[in-house]
Amino acid sequence: MSKSEQKAGGLDRVLVLEVARVTEAAAIAAAKLRGRGDEKAADGAAVDAMRKELGKVHIKGRVVIGEGEMDESPMLYIGEEVGIGDGPEVDIAVDPLEGTTICAKAMPNALAVLAIAERGGLLNAPDMYMDKIAVGPGYPDGIIDLDAPPAETLARLAKAKGVPVAEITACILDRPRHADLIAAVRQAGAGVQLIPDGDIAGVIWTTDPNETGIDIYLGSGGAPEGVLAAAALRCIGGQMQGRLAPQKKEEEVRAAAMGIPNIRRLFTMEEMASGDVIFSATGVTDGSLLQGVHFRGQFAETETVVMRSKTGTVRRIKTSRKV
Numbered sequence: 001m002s003k004s005e006q007k008a009g010g011l012d013r014v015l016v017l018e019v020a021r022v023t024e025a026a027a028i029a030a031a032k033l034r035g036r037g038d039e040k041a042a043d044g045a046a047v048d049a050m051r052k053e054l055g056k057v058h059i060k061g062r063v064v065i066g067e068g069e070m071d072e073s074p075m076l077y078i079g080e081e082v083g084i085g086d087g088p089e090v091d092i093a094v095d096p097l098e099g100t101t102i103c104a105k106a107m108p109n110a111l112a113v114l115a116i117a118e119r120g121g122l123l124n125a126p127d128m129y130m131d132k133i134a135v136g137p138g139y140p141d142g143i144i145d146l147d148a149p150p151a152e153t154l155a156r157l158a159k160a161k162g163v164p165v166a167e168i169t170a171c172i173l174d175r176p177r178h179a180d181l182i183a184a185v186r187q188a189g190a191g192v193q194l195i196p197d198g199d200i201a202g203v204i205w206t207t208d209p210n211e212t213g214i215d216i217y218l219g220s221g222g223a224p225e226g227v228l229a230a231a232a233l234r235c236i237g238g239q240m241q242g243r244l245a246p247q248k249k250e251e252e253v254r255a256a257a258m259g260i261p262n263i264r265r266l267f268t269m270e271e272m273a274s275g276d277v278i279f280s281a282t283g284v285t286d287g288s289l290l291q292g293v294h295f296r297g298q299f300a301e302t303e304t305v306v307m308r309s310k311t312g313t314v315r316r317i318k319t320s321r322k323v
Contacts, residue, residue, distance in 0.1 A: 010276035010310045011088060011118065018057045019114055019280040020306045020317055026050040026096045026112035027282035028300045028323060031293035034285060035106030042103045046096035046112055046284075051075045051082070054092075059083035061116070064124045065093030065224040078124070089119040093228050099198040102285065109198045109287030114280050115231035121275035123227050123267065126254045129245040130223035132199070134269075135216050136207035137237030146241040146266060150181065150218065151188035157216055158190075165189040171202040171214045178219050185218065200281070201289045203229035207236045212288055220245050230272035232279045235307030236314060240269040277309040298322055 029049035033042040047067060054061065061083040067073035070080070076094050083090075092114065097103055099110035115122065133144045133153070139160050144153060150170075158165040166189050172178050174194035185192050193214060195202055199221040205214035217229075226242045233240050243266050246252045252263050282304040283290030291303040304317045 011090065011116065011278060011308075013308070013311075015057070015059070015116060015278055016306055016308055016313075016315070019116055019278050020282070020304045022050055022053040022057065023112040023114050023280045023282040024302045024304055024319055024321070025053040027284045027293050027302055028321075030097045030103055030110070030112060030284045031295070031300070034103055034110075034292075037104050039100040039104045043097045043100045047073075047075050050094060050096045050112065050114070054082040055084070057083050058087035059116070060085050060087060060089045061092045062090070062119070063094065064091045064122050065095075065227050067094075067096075068127060090116045091119055091122040092116055093122050093224065093231060095200065095225060095228055097284065098200050098225065098228075098281075099284070102197045106285060107196065108285055109195070109201050109289065110284035110292070111198065111201060111287075111290065112282045112284055113200055113228055115228055115273070115277060117231065117273060117277045118275040121273060121277060122231065123272040124258050125223040125227050125244070125272075126251065126258050126260075128223050128251045128255070129220045129247060130226040130242045131220045131245050132203070132226050132229070132240065132242045133216070133218055134203045134206055134229065134233060134240040135238055136209065139239065141239070144216075144239050144241060146243060150184040153216070154185065154188045154190045161215070166191075168215045169193055169209075169213055171195060171205060171217045172219045173197070173199055173202070173221055175219075181219055198287075200225050200229045200232065201287065203240065204232050204236070204281075204289060207233070207238055227272050228279075230269045231277050232281070232307065233269050234273045234277045235279050235309045235312070237312070238269070240272070242267045242272060273309075278306070280304060280306040295323070296320070
């Protein structure tokens with residue numbers, strides 16, 4: 001870290017390109033197994049590649065969102081130390097293959113995702129469900145409320161945007177558990193775009209509704225993905241709330257052991273991702289957010305979006321590397 005940045009606080013800007021290289025490597029590894037129908041193999045390849053590339057980065061990193069506990073995963077487990085060890089102390093959240101099923105089926109919007117924050121900047125969320133709500137930038141503070149009825153939230157959003165509710169579209173994971181939520185959104189007059197997987201991308205889509213057609217993200221998904229999505233929004237702008245949704249008592253106990261004794265606590269975006277945050281995502285399959293990996297002879301072409309909260313910069317990087 002440079003002396004000026006040490007004085008001002010925050011991460012070294014060189015890390016912006018370093019984290020992009022990490023997600024590129026994971027995306028290429030997973031893309032080699034697209035459409036093979038083997039979720040575990042694709043995920044394992046992405047994990048191995050991401051772990052190897054992180055080992056080259058000048059950080060003293062600690063995984064706070066990873067592939068599970070040490071006994072569940074040999075690599076990128078929660079608490080694992082990564083990096084060369086001679087740089088800044090950082091928290092790391094990883095999802096080497098966001099959308100394992102859609103990669104295995106060669107469907108759109110699979111990503112390799114990583115976020116880095118100053119130590120203590122990322123919520124150490126257990127692997128369980130989280131109820132989420134998110135919108136992009138440009139709205140008054142407090143426009144979303146996880147506890148409000150969908151119709152009320154949609155009406156507020158439409159009023160703030162200056163359009164009728166009929167012109168609002170919500171992104172929701174296509175799951176049986178969301179049947180009542182989907183019905184409530186449609187009854188309020190709004191549209192619903194269902195996605196099979198990939199709720200990190202779903203949250204990010206809310207930041208550019210003119211391009212994506214998505215105004216708000218609603219519903220439950222993985223808590224680790226919620227933290228990664230919050231990290232992305234911290235860089236681009238927007239609002240997000242999340243609350244853990246345990247399905248059994250053991251999950252509540254685990255959350256308490258990880259520092260969340262109040263399972264009903266509502267987390268804001270800033271509580272899930274604070275301080276200087278760098279977020280990177282590389283496309284594995286072609287999608288609305290990013291192009292997937294394209295193999296051209298001995299080369300792999302990738303598209304990556306990398307963002308930083310401190311500066312508000314968003315970079316799209318197209319890379320061709322020999323494989």
